[in-house]
Amino acid sequence: MSMHAAEVNESRPSKYDRLIAAAKKVPTVTTVVVHPCDESSLRGAADAAQAGLIKPILVGPVSKINATAAKHNIGIAGFEIVDAAHSEDAATKGVELIHAAKGEMLMKGSLHTDELMRAVTAKATGLRTERRISHVFVMDVPTYAETIFVTDAAINIFPDLDCKRDIIQNAIDLFNQAGFGTLPRVAILSAVETVTSKIPSTIEAAALCKMADRGQITGGLLDGPLAFDNAVDKEAARIKGIKSEVAGRAQILVVPDLESGNMLAKNLAYFAKADGAGIVLGARVPIVLTSRADTPRARMASCAVATLYADARRRQTVNAAA
Incomplete structure (x- = not known):
């Protein structure tokens, strides 16, 4: 569930390279790869294993x-394989392995995303927590100085205020724990930067900022509503007279709904030639969502981000138990 970028990205220096290098320095994370039955998903897992992620x-x-590995000359010798009858069975067994503490991450293979997420979100047997599950695109936009998050563009179709609170907190936690820095600048996007009853997303943006003021959202700097231009461009923010630590230099872009978020992410991918790594948060473990359209670097970056996040969670658990 990540973005395709132009092949020219394969040769240019990438913000992802720093993420991958950082992930190679932490302990390898045991990852349950669900139904890797095509070349891209199986090779992505094998490449991430070879890189030590x-x-x-x-x-x-x-x-x-085994047939996929043989046909495409992918080395899987030494990998544990758990047999499953079909993709739905694989999703169920993958979740069961997480419950049995056999893995610290899930990774989507060649099954449909909704098949995997049905198993993840099942009320009785899934991997739900008290936090709403959401998706983050971690995007390397060549023309933007920062690695930028777009959320949620893949899971929550019409998130309400409480859901948006969790979407924001999930993204902030990922940013803070996966090595991107601390106190990320969070722009809550709408069509305009002023609050108006005619556009409900502007009212929710203002409410979310007040929730942050009251400690209901922690670990980031929030501003909103902000239009896209004055969220990412300092001059656009200056012209509009917006003065904040976030305007013009956002690191996390919170979209009003899935439809607008998906269009934004794809615009960045196809117009700005961005790469997009995909990760699902809010479940018991991070979930790597990849697609056949991903570049090898984007697939590796998805694994790197999830590995860094899983390692941070592992260290938190150890410290809490000490």
Whole structure:
């Protein structure tokens, strides 16, 4: 569920390279790879393992996985394989492995995203927490100085105020814990930068900022409503007379709904030639969502971000128990 970028990105210096280098320095994260039965998903897992980011457990039809590896010359010797009859069974068994503490991350293979997420969000057997599950695109936009987050453009279709609170907190936690820095600048986007009853997202943006003032959202600097131009361009913010620590230099872009977020992410990918790594947050473990359209660097970056986040969570658990 991440963005395709032009092939020219394969040769240019990337913000992702720093993420991947950082992830190589932390302990390998055991990762349950669900139904890796095509070349891109199986190669993505194998490449991340070769880079020292993950230790894969492959879950799916053994015959299909082995046939894919043989056909495309992908080395999977030494990988544990858990047999599953089909993609739905693989998703169920993958979640069961997480419950059994056999893995610290989930990674989507060649099954549909909704198949995986049905198993993840199942009330009785899934991986829900008290936090709403949401998605973040971690985007490397060549023309923007910062690595930028776009959320939520893949999971929550029409998030209400409480859901947006969790979407923001999930993104802030990822930013703070995965090595991007601290106190990220969060822009809550709308069509305009003033509060008006005619555009409900501006009212929610203002409410979310007040929630942050009251400690209901922590760890980031929020401003909103902001239009896209004055969220990412200092001159646009200056012309509009907006003075804040966020305007013109946002690091997390919170969209009004999935439709607008998906269009924004794809605009960045196809017009600005950005790469987009995808990760799902708010479940018991981070979930890597990849697609056949991903560049190899984007697939590796998705694993790197999730690995850094999983390692931070692991260290938090150890420290809490000490």
